[in-house]
Amino acid sequence: MNQGVLGILLLLLWQTPVSAMTLQEYLKIVESKHKTIQSLDVSKEAADLREEAGDIELVPTLVAGVNYLSDKAPLGQFALFGATESRTLSYNLGLGKKFSTGTTVGISANTSETENTGAIADPRFVKFGIGTLAVSLNQSLWKDSFGHATRLRWDRQEAATEAEKGSYDLQKKLLLINAEASFWNYFFANEALRIGRESLERAKKIEGWTKRRVGDGISDRADLLETQGLVSVRQLQLITAQDDLETYKREIRDAMELPDSEPFPKLDGDISQARTLSSMVDGNKKGRVVSLESYLASLDAKAKMFLAKEVEDAYRPDLVLSGSYATNTLKSDMSEATSNLTNTDLPTAKVGLNLVYMFDTDVKDAAQNAAKKDALAAKLRSERKMLDSDSAWLELNRRYVEMTKRVEAATETVRIQSARQKAQVDLFNKGRSITFNVVNSEEDVATAELNLYRLRSEQRKMESQGRLFITIEE
Incomplete structure (x- = not known):
């Protein structure tokens, strides 16, 4: 028997049938x-x-920037001290985060260097650096009390x-x-x-x-x-x-x-x-x-x-507790001010309690109802x-x-x-x-x-x- 024919026969014998x-x-x-x-x-x-993606508001936010200012205005901040031009270079970095508890926390750092030209009356303002490190906190005690809205x-x-x-x-x-x-x-x-x-x-x-x-x-x-x-x-x-x-x-x-x-x-x-x-x-x-x-x-x-509860919650009065703390540093240049950002000798502290109340009118009742x-x-x-x-x-x-x-x-x-x-x-x-x-x-x-x-x-x-x-x- 021809080998080619034999091979075809073997292939047909061993070929797996197609299952239904x-x-x-x-x-x-x-x-x-x-x-x-x-x-x-x-x-x-x-x-x-x-x-x-509904939790986008809970995502931490980073803000960073650099700014340069050249000010020759006659009524500028330092013009009254004799400056003909003020040049300021500043850097800022901030991080903010809202938590599911309704707490908003922010931390920021700012540093800048200012140089004035002209007949400056106070030599401290010819060239100086400023640094600030701040922490802030906001907490709703009523409307979004500890994450109720979230x-x-x-x-x-x-x-x-x-x-x-x-x-x-x-x-x-x-x-x-x-x-x-x-x-x-x-x-x-x-x-x-x-x-x-x-x-x-x-x-x-x-x-x-x-x-x-x-x-x-x-x-x-x-x-x-x-x-x-x-x-x-x-x-x-x-x-x-x-x-x-x-x-x-x-x-x-x-x-x-x-x-x-x-x-x-x-x-x-x-x-x-x-x-x-x-x-x-x-x-x-x-x-x-x-x-x-x-x-x-x-x-x-x-x-x-749940949407009805959200709408009702959105129009409730709100009592917001807020607080912030910031360091302040004044040095001869930016590098020295930056290295002393954590110095707490001259802090700024603030605590606040704010009430927000929307009056009960027909418009408010209509939205809730x-x-x-x-x-x-x-x-x-x-x-x-x-x-x-x-x-x-x-x-x-x-x-x-x-x-x-x-x-x-x-x-x-x-x-x-x-x-x-x-x-x-x-x-x-x-x-x-x-x-x-x-x-x-x-x-x-x-x-x-x-x-x-x-x-x-x-x-x-x-x-x-x-x-x-x-x-x-x-």
Whole structure:
């Protein structure tokens, strides 16, 4: 045997067969390939980042600067001492930080050197350096008492972020449900195509038998036309089934974003395998089952509640405790002043307590009441959504039970119609049945089979609706 042929045979023998893609594998590919789903995942990441960015006011701030001043103004600071020009070079460095407790702390260092030209009356001001090192502190004792406003903002942002991410999850689940619907529609279309082909073959056999009976004088031409009409109907149904199959294949390609240049994947799914609705629900199985939409409404109500508290807190009176301490150094030049920044011989200290009060007017009351009413409206919407959710879950379970009964009844119908069709064909072959009964039984069994697989497909798609529910702790 030629070595090249032997090599090809060995390659074919050892080649790993391509495994069929299950529903879960198909959905995983859709989840990883679908651009809209990818955008939703990116949006969720952005929501987390926006929540983290809400603490931007707590980020330390560094301020550094250098300034040069040349002042020849006749009414300048040192012009009255005889200076014709004052030149000042200064450097400043400051660090500020607000803490989650509502405390604002700042530390700054400033140093400068000034040189005056002209007939200076006091020789100390011909050239001198100044240095200052200061620490300041501010603390709200009322409105933002030890971080109360910060904690409210955290709670609101957490609820709002969770609601925003939940909305993206809902959109993602809807896309996956549509993708799964295409999956089961594809299998139904495959079954419809198979049934159509088998029905067409049976119809052609009946036509052939009738032609022979007409030729033998047993049947008349009307019987032949009836069987030919059945063949024509079956051919039309087969064309429709083929068209439907191509439509669902296109939907699956689009869901997977699979280009036409790549072969259509082999799919593996059992359209007759039932799943419980509870198995499709996310979360702890022991909690309360609610729709994702109602859960998002509860999060929105929670965020509005915290927002109302924030608005109320923003208009409260404020009592601010402030204090500062600074060193002061006056030397002959900048370098000497800088080296003595920490000298506390000539300090400046300040302590203050300031009250800020906004009078209770209609405008203030309107702002606070508007936020409260928004929160109340969101709470009422949430409660209504929860009632609708309970009803929807019960209704989905009821419909699923009824669908199961319909599938069982349709299965029994297929069994009976198949037995009837075989019996009619047997009687027809023995000359004990008319053509109408055979054609009618053939139509009934095909209709029963199609109805069964349609119901099974609808049952699989109904199960996927469970993805729209989650379990929460009460």
